[in-house]
């Protein structure tokens with residue numbers, strides 16, 4: 001999760017966020033390069049009279065210099081093309097995530113409510129009449145944070161966290177029960193709007209286990225800040241045990257039984 005005075009992004013735990021961070025870093029290199037070059041010539045032209053001549057007239061070497069004009073028109077076009085290509089590539093992979101033709105092992109329906117999240121787990125057959133794991137996820141109020149969860153982050157902990165397996169691809173399907181919400185988990189590179197009457201979906205996988213935090217990112221009413229997201233990513237074998245046990249809400253005890261404490 002984000003740390004105090006953190007300037008950069010949160011650590012990525014999947015290829016999607018890695019690509020976003022790489023794009024951001026590359027764009028920053030380009031921006032700094034352009035700023036430096038343009039700034040250098042701006043100062044040079046203004047301070048030496050190179051463009052306006054010592055006597056106030058336009059320099060004959062700069063004015064109507066066709067080669068120079070072609071150069072300073074095409075170079076920005078190349079830069080813009082590179083930025084646009086990287087940006088569109090990320091947008092496209094956020095939608096399909098290179099998994100066309102592969103059916104994910106798991107479907108999770110994420111529904112935003114005023115002001116909590118609910119999660120419904122289905123197997124890959126997308127058979128919504130079949131039995132599934134379904135639970136609500138509410139904020140743990142500040143006064144109830146007693147450290148029993150192992151971590152205590154104000155306005156970030158929930159009673160029933162979303163539990164996902166690592167190294168398995170899954171599809172998240174987003175919708176809302178009332179007003180617009182947005183499911184935002186920075187480490188996943190994931191921010192998808194939950195819109196009433198509409199389903200948005202996202203296929204991806206995560207490679208690291210851990211606890212990750214997110215927020216609702218679409219202003220949705222008085223307690224918009226009171227519907228945080230906690231995602232626990234565990235190994236696929238542990239996850240199967242949790243899922244088949246239907247042990248939602250008792251996950252902390254489940255983890256303890258594995259860690260032997």
Ligand SMILES: [Cu+2]
Pocket residue numbers: 112113180181182216217218219220224227
């Ligand atoms: Cu919301």
